[in-house]
Amino acid sequence: MSSRLRVLSAALALAVTGGLLALSGQAASAAVTGQITGLAGKCIGSAGGNTANGTAIDLYSCVGGATQQWTFPGDGTIRTAGKCLDVASAGTADGTKVQLWDCNGSAAQQWVYSSARDLVNPNANKCLDLAGNSSADFTLAQIWTCTGGANQKWNAPTGSTPPTNPGGFVVTEAQFNQMFPSRNGFYSYSGLVTAMGAYGQFAKTGSDTVRKQEAAAFLANVNHETGGLRYIVEINTANYPHYCDWGQPYGCPAGQAAYYGRGPIQLSWNFNYKAAGDALGIDLLGNPWLVQNDAAVAWKTGLWFWMTSTGAGSMTGHNAMVNGAGFGQTIRTINGSLECNGANPGQVQSRVDAYNRFTQILGVPAGTNLYC
The missing domain is CATH 2.80.10.50 (Trefoil (Acidic Fibroblast Growth Factor, subunit A))
Known part of the structure; x- marks a missing residue:
């Protein structure tokens, strides 16, 4: 589980825009x-x-x-x-x-x-x-x-x-399945597409190449966090009671051991469930199990972090990709000093390898600044 989820606070919760984007800009295939x-x-x-x-x-x-x-x-x-x-x-x-x-x-x-x-x-x-x-x-x-x-x-x-x-998502279902050949069925393509309705700018900003690079970057980091979309919940159950910060005014209403890592970014800690739930309009503090039981909710927590949090870095994953900072900055946002600056080059390389593989599937260059 990544360290940045321990340091987020409820102040990160941002308003999201609802609804699915209109498709007027998407080229129609032969009817x-x-x-x-x-x-x-x-x-x-x-x-x-x-x-x-x-x-x-x-x-x-x-x-x-x-x-x-x-x-x-x-x-x-x-x-x-x-x-x-x-x-x-x-x-x-x-x-x-x-x-x-x-x-x-x-x-x-x-x-x-x-x-x-x-x-x-x-x-x-x-x-x-x-x-x-x-x-x-x-x-x-x-x-x-x-x-x-x-x-x-x-x-x-x-x-x-x-x-x-x-909505013209730049990754087709066939490409998604190619990226994650051993994925758990819980992590459905339709669940991801549904979740995108909450964050209309995800993989929709910039040129076609930039949009595909952002999608590849998000999915590459998710791939690393979940072992190729195989794991829905944190494997080490001994950690489960550790993610309750009783210093928060709202406490841990779902229980001391209820806020373990779940979903594509392994969301953990009561204050992160509170922040993500407030941003998404879902009571994740009271019902954190939604993240492991509802694919769309799980994907939304991943997009919430990607689109709104600077985590352990200085920019969101979204901004890193659409503003040209490069894939390496998304790693810094996600796991900062635990992986970057030579702290764990093997973990960094794992993320970069997935990103290179996914950009090849999407037919775009990986770009520069791949490492942190």
Whole structure:
């Protein structure tokens, strides 16, 4: 576990901007139209073949109707009859209706299609779901917490390019899987993409090369912290009771041993859970287990540190990459004197090796100032 997490304070908590960025700047791939099939080989379409705003989406036998034909234009939306697949009122609760609505570029109309055949709305971090696990004709579609159940599995039109990187994330799901071939399934690509909605400037600042370098730098450091995204929680359980600072006015409401390292940056100490939770609008002080149980929350804590904390250095990881300071400064921010200035060259080299590998996967140069 890295030392910088011991020295952060609640003063680091910063306001974050919500919502997923619009995709108007993303180049659309060639649109492909076809049916989306689910349980029992049946298709989803607009109820009764209607096209009015608010028309429910339901499951029924594939009859080839116009509103069972869906287009993936490559901008994160899914369309039929000139309208978009939409989560009613941008809702996030289990059971929220999925409907047709005029395309408006909102987060309610963004979808991620994963390699596991889930269709996820990142705004809600929930899956397109068939109510009651039913395959009966006219079963309504809704969003629901992703369970991996058959009622949440979908086959996209053959030859389509489903929206696997909404918001134009410079790392595709295939590249992510190449970077982390042995990763724990908890660290999902969709969880990372969802988390990015909280920090709209991550991997979105500067040229395409700079954006890819920043993504590679963040993921390389995460790779080092988690053993290639294999470890969700700190391995040494003997350390668990050590991360409660009773000098803080809010104490340790989740318990003396509740604030051990979790997630992609191994967030630890009660004051860091408080700071990250305040910034993200999540009660991590009271429920630190969210970081090990919810992939999107885990990724958000990593991005919170990357985007807002100078840690043991003089700049955030984000600023180091977008302002040309180089990858070495991100190492200094993360672990400072424990690794830099010759303190632990092996650890530094491990991070640099991962960064070089990831920039090669993304097809960009690593740049200069790789070491600290």
